[in-house]
Amino acid sequence: MYPVKAYAAASSSSDLAPYSFERRDLLADDILIDILYCGICHSDIHVVHNDWGGAQYPVVPGHEIIGKVKAVGSGVTKFQPGDTVGVGCLVDSCQDCDSCHSGYEQYCSNGNTGTYNAPDKISGGYTKGGYSDKIVVKESFVLRIPDNLDLRAAAPLLCAGITTWSPLKHWNVKRGDKVGIIGLGGLGHMAVKFAHAMGAEVTMITTSPEKGADARKLGADKILLSNDPVAMKQHSHSFDFLLNTIPVGHDPNPYIMLLKRDATMVFVGALEPLRDLNSRLLIGKRKNVAGSLIGGIRETQEMLDFCGQHNIVSDVEVIAMQDVNKAYERVMKADVKYRFVIDMSTL
Amino acid sequence: MYPVKAYAAASSSSDLAPYSFERRDLLADDILIDILYCGICHSDIHVVHNDWGGAQYPVVPGHEIIGKVKAVGSGVTKFQPGDTVGVGCLVDSCQDCDSCHSGYEQYCSNGNTGTYNAPDKISGGYTKGGYSDKIVVKESFVLRIPDNLDLRAAAPLLCAGITTWSPLKHWNVKRGDKVGIIGLGGLGHMAVKFAHAMGAEVTMITTSPEKGADARKLGADKILLSNDPVAMKQHSHSFDFLLNTIPVGHDPNPYIMLLKRDATMVFVGALEPLRDLNSRLLIGKRKNVAGSLIGGIRETQEMLDFCGQHNIVSDVEVIAMQDVNKAYERVMKADVKYRFVIDMSTL
Numbered sequence: 091m092y093p094v095k096a097y098a099a100a101s102s103s104s105d106l107a108p109y110s111f112e113r114r115d116l117l118a119d120d121i122l123i124d125i126l127y128c129g130i131c132h133s134d135i136h137v138v139h140n141d142w143g144g145a146q147y148p149v150v151p152g153h154e155i156i157g158k159v160k161a162v163g164s165g166v167t168k169f170q171p172g173d174t175v176g177v178g179c180l181v182d183s184c185q186d187c188d189s190c191h192s193g194y195e196q197y198c199s200n201g202n203t204g205t206y207n208a209p210d211k212i213s214g215g216y217t218k219g220g221y222s223d224k225i226v227v228k229e230s231f232v233l234r235i236p237d238n239l240d241l242r243a244a245a246p247l248l249c250a251g252i253t254t255w256s257p258l259k260h261w262n263v264k265r266g267d268k269v270g271i272i273g274l275g276g277l278g279h280m281a282v283k284f285a286h287a288m289g290a291e292v293t294m295i296t297t298s299p300e301k302g303a304d305a306r307k308l309g310a311d312k313i314l315l316s317n318d319p320v321a322m323k324q325h326s327h328s329f330d331f332l333l334n335t336i337p338v339g340h341d342p343n344p345y346i347m348l349l350k351r352d353a354t355m356v357f358v359g360a361l362e363p364l365r366d367l368n369s370r371l372l373i374g375k376r377k378n379v380a381g382s383l384i385g386g387i388r389e390t391q392e393m394l395d396f397c398g399q400h401n402i403v404s405d406v407e408v409i410a411m412q413d414v415n416k417a418y419e420r421v422m423k424a425d426v427k428y429r430f431v432i433d434m435s436t437l
Numbered sequence: 438m439y440p441v442k443a444y445a446a447a448s449s450s451s452d453l454a455p456y457s458f459e460r461r462d463l464l465a466d467d468i469l470i471d472i473l474y475c476g477i478c479h480s481d482i483h484v485v486h487n488d489w490g491g492a493q494y495p496v497v498p499g500h501e502i503i504g505k506v507k508a509v510g511s512g513v514t515k516f517q518p519g520d521t522v523g524v525g526c527l528v529d530s531c532q533d534c535d536s537c538h539s540g541y542e543q544y545c546s547n548g549n550t551g552t553y554n555a556p557d558k559i560s561g562g563y564t565k566g567g568y569s570d571k572i573v574v575k576e577s578f579v580l581r582i583p584d585n586l587d588l589r590a591a592a593p594l595l596c597a598g599i600t601t602w603s604p605l606k607h608w609n610v611k612r613g614d615k616v617g618i619i620g621l622g623g624l625g626h627m628a629v630k631f632a633h634a635m636g637a638e639v640t641m642i643t644t645s646p647e648k649g650a651d652a653r654k655l656g657a658d659k660i661l662l663s664n665d666p667v668a669m670k671q672h673s674h675s676f677d678f679l680l681n682t683i684p685v686g687h688d689p690n691p692y693i694m695l696l697k698r699d700a701t702m703v704f705v706g707a708l709e710p711l712r713d714l715n716s717r718l719l720i721g722k723r724k725n726v727a728g729s730l731i732g733g734i735r736e737t738q739e740m741l742d743f744c745g746q747h748n749i750v751s752d753v754e755v756i757a758m759q760d761v762n763k764a765y766e767r768v769m770k771a772d773v774k775y776r777f778v779i780d781m782s783t784l
Contacts, residue, residue, distance in 0.1 A: 189698055197698045197722050199674075260723070327546075339716075351536055351544045357720060363713035369686075369704040372728025375544050376607070378701070379726055381719025 092122075095437055096222035097411055099138040101147035105415050106138065106221065108437075109148055114213055118165035119229045123175060128220035129154030129245040129406070130430040132276070132337065135418050137207050146207055152220025153179040153205040154248040154431075156241045166229045174241065176233040176394065177225060178248035179384045181205050181217060185230070193388040195231075221414070223437055233391055236398025243403035246276065246429040247394060249384065250404060254281035255393040256385030257333060257356040258288065265289030267330040270314065272345060274301040277335040277359055279405060279428040282308040285333075287400045293329070295345070304427070308405075316344060327351070327375060335359045342379065346371045354378040404429050410436035439469075442784055443569035444758055446485040448494035452762050453485065453568065455784075456495055461560055465512035466576045470522060475567035476501025476592040476753070477777040479623065479684065482765050484554050493554055499567025500526040500552035501595040501778075503588050513576045521588065523580040523741065524572060525595035526731045528552050528564060532577070540735040542578075568761070570784055580738055583745025590750035593623065593776040594741060596731065597751060601628035602740040603732035604680060604703040605635065612636030614677040617661065619692060621648040624682040624706055626752060626775040629655040631740075632680075634747045640676070642692070651774070655752075663691060674698070674722060682706045689726065693718045701725040751776050757783035 098109035116122055134151035136142055155177040159169050169175060182203035183195035190198050203211060206219030219225070235244055254277050263269055269290040271281040278294075285292045286309030293312040294305030302313030314321055322344055329348045332355035339362035345355055346367070357364075357379070371377065385393070397403065406429045409417050417430040445456035463469055481498035483489055502524040506516050516522060529550035530542035537545050550558060553566030566572070582591055601624050610616055616637040618628040625641075632639045633656030640659040641652030649660030661672055669691055676695045679702035686709035692702055693714070704711075704726070718724065732740070744750065753776045756764050764777040 194698070194723075351541070354725070357716040361717040361720065363715045365713070366710035367714045368710045369726075369728050370708040372704060372726070373708065373730050374728070376541075376727060376729050379716075379719070380723060381716050381721070382723050383720050 092224070094222055094224050096150040096218060097414060097437065098148035098150045098218075098221070099145075104139045109150065111218070113224065113226055116161060116163040116226060117212070118163045120163040120226050121159055121166060121169055121175070121229055121232050122161040123155070123157040123177065123225050123227065123232070124160045125155055125157040125220055125222055125225060125434045127156045127242050127245045127408075127434060128152040128432050129249065129404075130414070130417055130421060130432065131249050132421055135421060138418075144207070146216040149207050150218035150221055151206050152222065153177070154245045154250070155205070155220035155225060156235060156245045157225070160224070163229075168229060169232060174235045174237070176235050176244070176248050177205060177220065177227050177231065178233065178252060178390055179205055180387070181227050181231050182211060193386040195386050196384045221411070221432060223434060231387060233387070233394055235394060238398055238401060240403050242408050242431050242433070243406045244397070245431045246280070246404035246406060247397055248390070250276040250280045250429060251397070252385035252390045252393050253277055253358050253382070254333060254335070255284050255396075256389055257358060257382035258284055258331075259389065260382065261331055261354055261356065263288050263290050263331050266291065268293070268328060270295045270329045270332045270348060271305075271310070271335065272296075272316070272332060273335040273337070273359065274305050275335060275337065275424060276404075276429045279308055281333050281335060282310050283402050286310070287396070287402060295332075322347065329353060332356070333358065339363050339365060341365045343368050343371055346377055346379065349375070349377045351375040351377070354380055357381045406431045408433050412436065439571070441569055441571050443497045443565060444761060444784065445495035445497045445565075445568070446492075451486045456497065458565070460571065460573055463508060463510040463573060464559070465510045467510040467573050468506055468513060468516055468522070468576055468579050469508040470502070470504040470524065470572050470574065470579070471507045472502055472504040472567055472569055472572060472781045474503045474589050474592045474755075474781060475499040475779045476596065476751075477761070477764055477768060477779065478596050479768055482768060485765075491554070493563040496554050497565035497568055498553055499569065500524070501592040501597070502552070502567035502572060503582060503592045504572070507571070510576075515576060516579060521582040521584070523582050523591070523595050524552060524567065524574050524578065525580065525599060525737055526552055527734070528574050528578050529558060540733040542733050543731045568758070568779060570781060578734060580734070580741055582741060585745055585748065587750050589755050589778050589780070590753045591744070592778045593627070593751035593753060594744055595737070597623040597627045597776060598744070599732035599737045599740050600624055600705050600729070601680060601682070602631050603736055604705060604729040605631055605678075606736065607729065608678055608701055608703065610635050610637050610678050613638065615640070615675060617642045617676045617679045617695060618652075618657070618682065619643075619663070619679060620682040620684070620706065621652050622682060622684065622771060623776045626655055628680050628682060629657050630749050633657070634743070634749060642679075669694065676700060679703070680705065686710050686712060688712045690715050690718055693724055693726065696722070696724045698722040698724070701727055704728045753778045755780050759783065
C-alpha cells in the first residue's frame with residue numbers, strides 16, 4: 091500500500107479539493123504510474139456535479155493521463171520503470187467477450203471499467219482517476235507515448251483524441267474524402283487535425299465565422315456556416331462523412347441533408363435526444379446516422395503512434411491544480427482553446 | 438398513338454373513376470404492356486389525396502404492375518410480345534450519374550422518374566401508372582417475371598417486395614442472423630418471407646399478439662411484443678439487423694436498444710420525424726440507423742428471380758376495378774392481408 095495525493099470532489103460540494111488515500115499494492119500485471127499531466131474533459135465536470143447521477147464521492151476525476159512508469163508488477167513484460175505512458179478512459183474490461191476479443195473494450199458486453207467513478211472489479215471500491223500524483227493500472231490498459239510528443243499536449247489524445255480518431259478510422263475516412271467536422275471544441279479540434287492528416291478535404295461546419303477561422307489554422311480546408319441556408323443547400327448530398335461533435339441535443343436534419351448517398355454522420359458528443367430526426371431524409375438517399383464511444387486499447391495505441399509520426403497533439407492551456415475549479419467554470423462557458431491540462435507537479 | 442383506359446382521380450375529387458386518354462407511340466426502346474394486375478400501395482392513396490402535395494390531376498396511380506408484352510420498339514432486344522413482365526416504382530432515370538451506374542436508379546442524382554405523377558422527360562407531361570389497361574415503359578425499366586409465380590400475387594413484389602428486399606440484401610442479412618421485422622403490413626409481411634428464405638432467424642416485433650401469430654404463418658420464428666418491457670429488455674443488444682416498416686413517426690429508442698454493437702436498424706416506412714431519437718443509445722454500442730428507398734432495377738430483377746426459385750409471392754386480395762375506392766378505405770384502416778391487387782380485366 092502506498093499513499094496517494096489527489097484532488098477530489100466530496101459529497102457535500104462539487105468543488106475539488108486536496109484529498110489523500112491509500113492505494114492497493116501492485117498485482118502481477120499492474121503498473122504504478124507517476125502522473126505528470128492530466129487533461130480536463132467536460133465529462134469530469136458532469137460527474138463531479140453528478141449531472142448524470144451515480145457519482146460516488148469522493149470523486150477523483152481525470153482520464154487523460156500522461157506519466158512515467160514508477161514500478162511494475164512481477165508479470166509485466168511490455169513496460170519498465172522510466173517509460174512514458176498514457177491512460178485513457180478505460181482501466182479494465184472482461185477481456186473475454188466478442189467486443190473485447192475484437193479490440194473494442196469500450197463496448198465490453200460485461201461492462202468496461204472506467205478510469206474513475208466506476209466499480210473496481212479488483213479492489214471492490216470505485217476507481218479514482220488522474221487528478222492525482224499516482225495511479226495503478228493493469229498493463230493491458232496502459233498506452234505507450236511516442237518520444238517526440240509534447241507530453242502536456244499529448245494528454246487530451248487519450249480521450250478527445252481517440253473519441254474522434256476511432257470513428258474516422260472505423261468509417262474508413264481516406265485521402266480525398268470530403269469530410270465535415272461539426273462543432274469546434276475539444277473533440278472538434280482533434281477531429282480537424284486527424285481528418286486533415288488522413289488526407290481528407292476537411293470542412294469545419296459551425297455557426298461561428300470566428301471558429302471557422304480558427305479551424306483553418308488547425309487544418310480545415312473550408313468553412314460551412316450551418317446558419318446560412320443558402321450555403322447549406324449548396325452542399326446538399328456532398329459529404330462522404332460527417333463527424334458531429336455537438337455536445338447537446340440538437341436538430342440533426344440540416345446536417346443529414348449534407349450527406350451523400352450511403353454516407354454516415356456519427357455522433358460523438360450528444361448524449362441527449364435529438365430533435366425530430368426525419369427518417370424521410372435517411373430514406374431518400376440511404377443515409378446513415380450512428381454513434382461512437384471513445385475507442386479500444388489497440389486503436390488508441392494506433393492513434394498515438396500516428397500522432398508520433400505526424401507530430402499531432404492537442405492545443406492546450408496548462409494550469410496548476412489550484413486553478414482547476416476556475417478552469418471548470420471556463421470549460422462550462424466553452425472558454426478554452428481547446429483543452430485544459432493540469433500540471434501534476436503543482437499538486 | 439393508341440387509346441388507354443384507366444382509373445384516375447380528378448382534381449375535384451380524390452375518388453377514382455373511369456378515364457381515357459391517348460398515349461404516345463412507341464420509341465425504339467419502348468415496350469407496350471397490356472396490364473393484367475396492379476397492386477394497391479398505400480402511397481397511391483397518399484398521392485390521390487394529395488397528402489404529400491404535388492398531385493397532378495388526373496392521377497392514374499399504380500406502380501405494382503404485372504402484364505404481357507403487346508409490342509416492342511425497333512431497338513428492343515430483351516423482350517418480345519407475349520413475355521410476362523413487371524413494372525415497379527420507376528420508369529426512367531438519367532442513367533448517367535454515379536447512382537445509376539451503380540444500379541441504384543432510385544437514388545438518381547438527377548432525379549428518377551416515378552411510374553405515376555412524375556414529370557415525364559419524354560412526353561413532357563406527367564407519368565400515368567398501372568390502374569390502366571396499357572402502359573409504355575423503356576426496356577431498361579421493365580422486369581422479367583418468373584413463369585412459376587402466381588401473377589396476381591406477384592404484383593406487390595414490384596414495390597412492397599423490393600422495398601424490403603433491398604435493405605435485407607444491402608445490409609447483408611445471411612443465414613443464422615437474428616433479424617427483427619418491426620410491423621406487419623404490406624411491407625412487413627414481405628420482409629418476413631424474404632428474411633426467412635435467406636435463412637435468418639426471424640422475429641416479428643409488433644404490439645399485437647394476433648399479428649405475431651399471423652407472422653408465424655409467414656415464416657417468423659419468434660414473436661417479440663414491443664409493448665412488453667420485460668421481453669424487450671430480455672432482447673437488448675441481441676439483433677443483427679432490424680427492418681422497421683412502421684409507416685408513421687414513432688419513438689425509435691426501444692428498437693435501437695435491441696440492436697447489437699455495430700448493427701443497423703433501417704427505416705423503410707416512416708416518412709415523418711421520429712420522436713427524440715437518443716444519440717446516447719447509438720453511441721453506447723456504435724449502433725446505426727439508416728433509411729432505404731425501394732430498389733434499383735438490377736436488384737429488383739434479382740429479387741424476382743429469387744422469388745421464382747423460392748416460390749415467394751405476396752398474400753393478396755384480388756378485387757375488381759369498381760371496388761378500388763372501397764379498398765382504399767380498408768387500406769387506411771389497415772384492414773387487408775396484406776395487399777389488394779386489381780384484376781385489370783374488370784376495367
